[in-house]
Amino acid sequence: LRAKYAPIIREDDYLEGIVVLLQDVTEYEKLENMRKEFVANVSHELKTPLTTIKSYTETLLDGAMEDKGLATQFLGVVVSEADRMTRLVQDLLQLSNLDYKQGKWNKKEININDIVKSAVLKLEVSAKNKRQHFVHTSYDDEIYVFADKDKMEQVLLNILSNAIKYTAEEGKIEVQVQLKSSYVQIIIRDNGIGIPKEDLPRIFERFYRVDKARSREMGGTGLGLSIAKQIIEAHKGAIEIFSEEKKQGTRVVITLPTTNEGLALN
Ligand code: ADP
Numbered sequence: 001l002r003a004k005y006a007p008i009i010r011e012d013d014y015l016e017g018i019v020v021l022l023q024d025v026t027e028y029e030k031l032e033n034m035r036k037e038f039v040a041n042v043s044h045e046l047k048t049p050l051t052t053i054k055s056y057t058e059t060l061l062d063g064a065m066e067d068k069g070l071a072t073q074f075l076g077v078v079v080s081e082a083d084r085m086t087r088l089v090q091d092l093l094q095l096s097n098l099d100y101k102q103g104k105w106n107k108k109e110i111n112i113n114d115i116v117k118s119a120v121l122k123l124e125v126s127a128k129n130k131r132q133h134f135v136h137t138s139y140d141d142e143i144y145v146f147a148d149k150d151k152m153e154q155v156l157l158n159i160l161s162n163a164i165k166y167t168a169e170e171g172k173i174e175v176q177v178q179l180k181s182s183y184v185q186i187i188i189r190d191n192g193i194g195i196p197k198e199d200l201p202r203i204f205e206r207f208y209r210v211d212k213a214r215s216r217e218m219g220g221t222g223l224g225l226s227i228a229k230q231i232i233e234a235h236k237g238a239i240e241i242f243s244e245e246k247k248q249g250t251r252v253v254i255t256l257p258t259t260n261e262g263l264a265l266n
Contacts, residue, residue, distance in 0.1 A: 049081035091223040119156035138177035158224035167192030186254040195243040
């Protein structure tokens, strides 16, 4: 609690009273701390690849360039670190767009199955490279939601690519679309490494990762889930993540209102 005082003094110097302003700053301080933490995280995440790029380039300049094989290997690292920075900046831009341009959605009535199909198609190659089984089932063909197509596809790409990343070779990834009365559920289930119980409550926070090293190795930025949550909530939906036990896999459930009934409502 923050307090401010101001005396009320009459012209003849008589103290008439005191105005006391009590302000609850807990929420403010919480936001301020989150902001500071975010800036610290961004700086750290950008600094890490920059340090690597600089040291590899210096080693090349110091003579490693003479060795063609070594030079190629080092340049490969430089490119992949630059790619990481690009991904991070893209995710940050996307977050900042979501923060500041809430109103600018291109929402239309769309069939959710079309979006799921197109996301699955885009990631099929990555799943195939890991010899994973990728299954998409839907009990109803026509399930309409009032949504921004690109943003919704982004959510699915984020969730599905996590499922692929955090599931071993030859694992199984299932996408199920189920129509309930006035809403639809998209369930993405994998039989990968799972998420420990103690990490689940914070998993949607920006930059929160169970295993930083593993996420980086997989090319993750730690922002995918927070972006997904923000988009889903802007569609009056919900996203939940379940993981029973270690190594039992992960289940992500996205719930969205449908326009199948009561079209006029929208
Ligand atoms: P990242 O870019 O690190 O994947 P995300 O925000 O997408 O960031 O996810 C945050 C963290 O949640 C990941 O680092 C990982 O630890 C965990 N996670 C997300 N999806 C899964 C999954 N399907 N299986 C296991 N862990 C997951």
